[in-house]
Amino acid sequence: MTDTCTATAPSSTANLGPGFDIFGLALNLFEDTVKLTRKQTKGNKIIINRIVQSGPEIPLETQQNSSGLVVKKMAQDFKISDDIEIEIFKGIPSGYGLGSSAASSAAAAYAFSKLFKLKMDNNLLVDYAAEGEIASAGTKHYDNVASSLLGGFVIVRTLPKIEFIKMLPPEDLNIIVGVPQIRVPKKKTEAARNILPKNVSLDNVIQNISNASTVVAGFALKDVQMISKGINDMIIEPVRKELIPSYEIVKKYALDAGALALTISGAGPSIIAILKTDVNSKKIISAIQDGFNESHIESKVYLCKPSNGAKII
């Protein structure tokens, strides 16, 4: 008997300003597809057979590959000894800060749970998907995988136990994603995490808690203006913006053109701008491109909306 199961999972943006490693929002911009095939042999083998992609090379070794790590861990924990073939169709360019590795992880975890008819709650499923983040970020973190798997806006809780709170975004929330065409290091997320401060000031913590609370209140009240008011980060953005050429200029131009807020998408280098409707979108897209142009950098800029989560196709 040969069984297969194929799942897709969308791109996502993490942090939304003050919610480092806590906030994630699924975006309907790109998606990854992962097909798992249960082979007729039982050798505990995970074979990554095919990666169809554009952009930088994605490693084929199970230990280095997001989907591979997820499938290996789930097979071990659920004592599944069937050989499993993985095929990955990358729709999300890697290295953009749009949850590319997270989507491959989320799709792999979702497909695995369906293929082997495993009964588990969403919290455990996201925890398995987060295994894949070790391949790109060096550590497990949940914001991108949780939103990619569950869809919508997700708040991550890790203590006393792993738990995710999903909220449906306001219908009128529009996001512009700007991707500067710059070279990023191979393990970009890990590199962007290594530069972060180990200690932070109490004043900045207080401001970030205030802003994060405002973001959550905005999602609860379906109020895009309120979400935008909270997208202001005192801790991570000041350090990471140095990795993004023209960041302050891009931000100023976008806000002047009518964006309600602008921040770094996850570990960057992409940025996200928040809009209440798509009315000003053309002006804001041009403003973002003009901002990057000041540093002679080409950019790809997209308008998108929040997305649903992973699904079986």
Ligand code: HSE
């Ligand atoms: N919260 C993560 C970070 C998202 O900012 O490092 C990147 O995957």
